[in-house]
Amino acid sequence: MSFFSAEILSGIITGVIVGLILWGFQLRREKILLKHHYEREISILKEKLYFVNYRGDAFRVSHVMYSQPLFVEEIIEILQDHPLDLMERYAYHNKELAALLHAFKNKYLEVRKNAELLDVKTSDYIRHYNANNGKPLADDEAYKIYFSGKIYDLDEEEIQVYLDDVHINNELRSVFVNFREKHFSSISQYVDSRKELIEYAQEIEKAVVHNQPNPFDK
Numbered sequence: 001m002s003f004f005s006a007e008i009l010s011g012i013i014t015g016v017i018v019g020l021i022l023w024g025f026q027l028r029r030e031k032i033l034l035k036h037h038y039e040r041e042i043s044i045l046k047e048k049l050y051f052v053n054y055r056g057d058a059f060r061v062s063h064v065m066y067s068q069p070l071f072v073e074e075i076i077e078i079l080q081d082h083p084l085d086l087m088e089r090y091a092y093h094n095k096e097l098a099a100l101l102h103a104f105k106n107k108y109l110e111v112r113k114n115a116e117l118l119d120v121k122t123s124d125y126i127r128h129y130n131a132n133n134g135k136p137l138a139d140d141e142a143y144k145i146y147f148s149g150k151i152y153d154l155d156e157e158e159i160q161v162y163l164d165d166v167h168i169n170n171e172l173r174s175v176f177v178n179f180r181e182k183h184f185s186s187i188s189q190y191v192d193s194r195k196e197l198i199e200y201a202q203e204i205e206k207a208v209v210h211n212q213p214n215p216f217d218k
Contacts, residue, residue, distance in 0.1 A: 016143065017192060029123075033215075037090075038086060038087045038090040038091040039090075039091050039092070039093055039094060040083065040087075041087060041091070042087050042091045042094045042098055042101075043094070045078060045082060045101070046094070046097065046208050047077060048078045049075065049204060049208045050075045050208050050209060052075060052078070052145040052205075053070065053071055053074065054066060054071045054090065054201070054202075054209070055071070056069065056071045056074070057069045057070065057071065057150075058064050058070055059150050059202060060064045060166075061145055061149050061152070061159065061162045062141065062145050062148060062150060062162065063119055063144065063148065064115045064119045064148055064190065065112065065115040065116050065118075065119045065120050065123065067081055067148060068111070068194070068197075069107075069198065069201075072108065072198070072201055072202060075201060075204060075213070076108055078099045078142060079101060079104075079105055080164070081153070084098060084102040084105055085102060087101070088102050096207070097204075097207050097208070098203060100200065100203055100207060102138035104197070104200040104201065104204060107193065107196055107200055108197055110193050110197075111190070111193045111194050111197050114189055114190040114193050114194075115190060115194075117186060117190075118186050119182075121141070121183050121186060121208065122144060122147050122148075122179070124149070125183075126143040126144060126175075126181050127140055127142050129143075130143070131173055142163055142166040142172075143172065143175065145159065145162045145163055146159055146163070146168065146172050146176060147176055147179065149162070149191070150176050150180075151187055151190070151191065152191075155171075156168050185213070186211075216218065
């Protein structure tokens with residue numbers, strides 16, 4: 001190999017090494033910028049979550065799908081359109097909170113899916129029963145309210161408040177008991193997932209309001 005060929009080869013190798021070094025520095029710089037960006041994003045989220053009314057546990061009784069506690073909906077509204085997976089990856093100083101928020105959002109989607117399926121089964125069962133007994137579609141709403149209230153284990157006195165002029169009777173009770181026996185698995189799955197969702201919300205409250213450690217990260 002001639003002197004000039006060796007010099008060219010050496011120059012190429014040197015250029016490649018320098019290029020790799022510069023590329024590594026650029027990647028490191030971009031990663032640092034991402035960390036700063038998502039740390040700032042989650043700090044903003046944390047400030048908004050601090051003002052959630054975590055005692056706002058009222059919910060609608062008429063439909064299962066639209067009956068999450070108000071604070072759950074408040075949290076979801078705040079988290080909407082935020083890339084929680086990227087926050088969990090890059091927000092090093094708030095990694096536990098980012099992971100908790102990500103888990104909460106995923107659990108919410110699971111709860112909504114279970115609620116939608118349960119609502120369909122509830123509506124179909126009630127309409128089928130009422131149609132077979134010559135009752136109009138307008139009567140279905142009272143049954144839905146009663147079913148929803150019983151799924152949430154409310155007292156009949158609490159459910160009656162939502163029923164206007166319809167009074168709870170043995171027929172309503174019997175229809176729900178039959179429905180519960182037929183769809184016990186779906187009801188249990190929904191109730192359990194909703195309970196876990198509320199537990200996640202309570203952990204968010206501890207993390208952002210009381211600044212307590214998150215037990216889900218053990």
